[in-house]
Amino acid sequence: MLSMLVYAASGRRRDADQEEKGARFLMGFGDFLLHWFMWAIRPLERASLAFGLTPDFYNYAGLALGLAGGVLLALGWLEAAGWAVALCGIADILDGRVARIMGVASNYGDFIDSTFDRFVEVFLFLGFAWHLRGTSAGPLLAAAAMAGSLLVSYVRARGEVLGVVCTGGLMQRGERLVLICLVCLAEPPLVEYGGWAPHVVIQWTLAYLAASTALTALHRTFWIATRLRPGDKRAGESATCDAGPDVA
Secondary structure, three states, rough: OOHHHHHHHHHOOHHHOOOOOOOOOHHHHHHHHHHHHHOHHHHHHHHHHHHHOOHHHHHHHHHHHHHHHHHHHHHOOHHHHHHHHHHHHHHHHHHHHHHHHOOOHHHHHHHHHHHHHHHHHHHHHHHHHHOOOOOHHHHHHHHHHHHOOOOHHHHHHHHHHHOOOHHHHOEEEEEEEHHHHHHHHHHHHHHHOOOOOOOHHHHHHHHEEEEHHHHHHHHHHHHHOOOOOOOOOOOOOOOOOOOOOOOO
């Protein structure tokens, strides 16, 4: 919180790398948090370059942390899992930023990054499913959230192959990781000190993830499909495809 105040007082400079990518958080409503976070991890970028850490280091570190997060979730160590997810997210950000700074960004890096991201999500949702195996709806909610998350990424990837780039929507990967991290950190104190029933917060969060990722996947599907119809002059355009009057 203090670092947010420092960032705001220093002029709230927007991160050039995220601006160039057109990145948004919470459909633009969370952009302050996005650019603050990029500002906060900038010392890690400089340290990475000083120690010669490569994008591949962060790719494999993120994969290992995602696996650790899934195992910790399955064991019920939620707070440790939350921190593993947070570190996994940082590694996922740094791999691309370090690659661009070093001038080594490539198709190989894009492929490894996006593929490992899917592995991480599978690890985490399988961890949730095992953790909630004693509940009636928990494993189903975890499976639905995993399916929705994978569909969001698949629709974008398929659209890009066909020449239409759609990178926006309500529940992108950054939002998903933040929610998973927060629920892992919040559930234990809510159960211990707030009197909440165990697993309730997690199940509601998974239900929200399942619904919002399904909507995001459908949104992207129809948005891309309108631009692939024969004769549509918008084919090949790149946009965030956030909700608006131009969305089918």
